Amino acid sequence: GAVVSQHPSRVICKSGTSVKIECRSLDFQATTMFWYRQFPKQSLMLMATSNEGSKATYEQGVEKDKFLINHASLTLSTLTVTSAHPEDSSFYICSAMGQGITGELFFGEGSRLTVL
Amino acid sequence: GENVEQHPSTLSVQEGDSAVIKCTYSDSASNYFPWYKQELGKRPQLIIDIRSNVGEKKDQRIAVTLNKTAKHFSLHITETQPEDSAVYFCAASIRNSGYSTLTFGKGTMLLVSP
Numbered sequence: 330g331a332v333v334s335q336h337p338s339r340v341i342c343k344s345g346t347s348v349k350i351e352c353r354s355l356d357f358q359a360t361t362m363f364w365y366r367q368f369p370k371q372s373l374m375l376m377a378t379s380n381e382g383s384k385a386t387y388e389q390g391v392e393k394d395k396f397l398i399n400h401a402s403l404t405l406s407t408l409t410v411t412s413a414h415p416e417d418s419s420f421y422i423c424s425a426m427g428q429g430i431t432g433e434l435f436f437g438e439g440s441r442l443t444v445l
Numbered sequence: 446g447e448n449v450e451q452h453p454s455t456l457s458v459q460e461g462d463s464a465v466i467k468c469t470y471s472d473s474a475s476n477y478f479p480w481y482k483q484e485l486g487k488r489p490q491l492i493i494d495i496r497s498n499v500g501e502k503k504d505q506r507i508a509v510t511l512n513k514t515a516k517h518f519s520l521h522i523t524e525t526q527p528e529d530s531a532v533y534f535c536a537a538s539i540r541n542s543g544y545s546t547l548t549f550g551k552g553t554m555l556l557v558s559p
Contacts (some may be wrong), residue, residue, distance in 0.1 A: 363546070363547075371551070372534060372549045372551045372552050373489065373534065373549050374549075375546060375547070378546065422488060422489070433479070433491055434491075436488040436489050436490075437488060438487070441486070
């Protein structure tokens with residue numbers, strides 16, 4: 330099946346710094362990618378939909394200036410958590426839908442962010 | 446928007462028993478219903494999905510049923526094994542030629558005891 334790779338898998342940063350997470354589709358082109366956040370023992374909450382070559386669509390309550398999303402190519406989307414604070418600590422997961430593949434979304438491995 | 450309710454939140458069974466997880470959805474336009482298995486700290490893995498033109502689908506020990514009228518779908522796992530222990534999420538979306546946003550249920554933690 331299609332592969333989505335996410336990097337880094339774990340990151341620890343100091344409060345106030347920015348962290349970039351990359352999501353790559355390795356063997357297919359992804360016009361659209363999705364970014365989720367998952368707190369411990371909770372479900373996946375959609376943060377934003379990333380479309381190649383255009384601005385991301387953010388879900389209600391998600392600060393677009395804090396969570397910067399860039400989808401500059403058909404194989405790469407990035408999420409930058411700006412001025413991170415401890416409450417931003419979470420598991421961030423991306424997913425992608427491949428062109429010509431009907432139905433299935435493929436998830437990245439996830440990135441665990443810990444803000445000290 | 447779509448709202449997906451999932452029950453139970455936790456489910457404990459003995460090895461060999463069956464497990465059933467139930468979900469309801471609110472948007473009658475939803476036509477795609479995947480189920481994901483997520484082990485601790487790992488990515489969700491698609492285990493089975495069903496589309497609205499089908500009432501039931503089976504893959505070895507796993508089956509999913511869909512009742513469009515009631516807006517209800519269920520995951521059935523038979524002959525459970527300890528390695529089935531994980532969190533299971535149902536989801537619903539409107540799947541057309543473009544992208545679709547998945548709305549997830551809150552998850553069910555399944556524990557299979559040997």
